[in-house]
Amino acid sequence: MKKPALFALFFALSSIAIAQKKTDRPNIVFIMADDLGYGDLGAYGQQIIETKHLDALAKEGMRFDNFYAGTSVCAPSRSALMTGQHTGHTPVRGNKELEPEGQQPLADSVQTIAMLLQKAGYATGAFGKWGLGMVDTYGSPRNKGFDEFYGYNCQRQSHRYYPTHLWHNQERIELEGNGLLAKGQYAPELIQEKALEFIDNNKDKPFFLYVPTVLPHAELSGPDDQYYEQYANKFEEKAHKGNDYGPKATIPGYASVAKPRATYASMVSRMDAQVGQIVAKLKDLNLLDNTIIVFTSDNGAHREGGADPDFFNSSAGLRGYKRDLYEGGVKTPFIVYWQGKVAPGTTSNYLGAFWDVLPTLAEVAKAGKPQYTDGLSFVPTLLGKPKKQKQHDYLYWEFHEDGGRQAVRQGDWKLILQKVRSGNPVAELYNLKLDPKEQNNLATSNVKKVEELREIIAKAHVETRDFPLVSK
Structure with missing residues (x-):
């Protein structure tokens, strides 16, 4: 095989190797x-x-x-x-x-x-x-x-x-x-x-x-x-x-x-x-x-x-x-x-x-x-x-302004706590499958689910000195 052909083959194989390496790490x-x-x-x-x-x-x-x-x-x-x-x-x-x-x-x-x-x-x-x-x-x-x-x-x-x-x-x-x-x-x-x-x-x-x-x-x-x-x-x-x-x-x-x-x-x-x-x-x-x-x-x-x-x-x-x-x-x-x-x-x-x-x-x-x-x-x-x-198992969020808010979603259920800093937060419970626009608050009619999700919120939140939320 002539040198130009060998060089072309080597270049082609090298290009393939490089491409494979690149694809491995995008x-x-x-x-x-x-x-x-x-x-x-x-x-x-x-x-x-x-x-x-x-x-x-x-x-x-x-x-x-x-x-x-x-x-x-x-x-x-x-x-x-x-x-x-x-x-x-x-x-x-x-x-x-x-x-x-x-x-x-x-x-x-x-x-x-x-x-x-x-x-x-x-x-x-x-x-x-x-x-x-x-x-x-x-x-x-x-x-x-x-x-x-x-x-x-x-x-x-x-x-x-x-x-x-x-x-x-x-x-x-x-x-x-x-x-x-x-x-x-x-x-x-x-x-x-x-x-x-x-x-x-x-x-x-x-x-x-x-x-x-x-x-x-x-x-x-x-x-x-x-x-x-x-x-x-x-x-x-x-x-x-x-x-x-x-x-x-x-x-x-x-x-x-x-x-x-x-x-x-x-x-x-x-x-x-x-x-x-x-x-x-x-x-x-x-x-x-x-x-x-x-x-x-x-x-x-x-x-x-x-x-x-x-x-x-x-x-x-x-x-x-x-x-x-x-x-x-x-x-x-x-x-x-x-x-x-x-x-x-x-x-x-x-x-x-x-x-x-x-x-x-x-x-x-x-x-x-x-x-x-x-x-x-x-x-x-x-x-x-x-x-x-x-x-x-769940997704969790918190927001530290406007009195503090916390929220958790587990499956189709979502609980939002408003005015968390007051020590007596207001609970809002929604079933997102049936109510994706969060219009029907079920907190008073499903107290058990509210308590379940509040336990998750308590577990998910770890208090921090730089951004205190629930501590006095």
């Missing part, structure tokens, strides 16, 4: 929206906002219909995701603000999914909103397993889309315009550029790309570009006609109703387009067939800044919003794309939550077992082997 892209409602995607019934890229991922992957966030507000939900622990155990259980910038940090002893993957040889990057510890704390992204971070370290700062600064690892990046919308730099675009660069820079090794985007969190703000104009023109036309898209007959009222609606819709579509850009980048680099992509939201739809979740049916008919422990506050869209592994166009009723993500991705990446987790790996569900899937 890249992981985890994208998390901020305050996106369960019903804000077309794949989950949205009728007004266009989300074609995420709808395509759902069509080509698996849509979960029974998946839950860590809780109904930002920092503790993210803590549950990163640590694989529900809010009765996870270290950060509320949006505890620190001055001059930042929130209560994760402790030095806390293990995160990024730390597991980093130790297993993955390049790790986070681009978006962190909120679990400033750059000079144990909870900074760099100390919690991320090789690179770019974005808002402090979630309070992320309330502004034209901020004064962002953070790149330990470096504060000053932005033009001093936070003024008219002259400033639109942070989601800057963050997206860095996320795409991360893929380029790590295309030859397994990587974990975490994209906790700030869209569509309030404030309602963004450039007057094609994403905004498609809705502004539509809603303005509807406003003229006097239907539900805006105030009747007069355009002066348009700014107070239809403009915020157009802005919110454009923010969701912009986020969807950025997901499409990430998918396109993976495809261009021939990485898409060896990448698992996960999309979700950190909690339910918000009502701040003029947002109108009822108009968009953002909770898909479920009761509640952000900060509630009703279904609309904690149930989240959850989509997984994994070519060759997840069957296209499938749906799952697996009852899962954010604390399942850590053991699942650790298994996918062959990263070993975590130190501790409340979660279960749902890899069997992804691979179409439901009979091998372990099931939760």
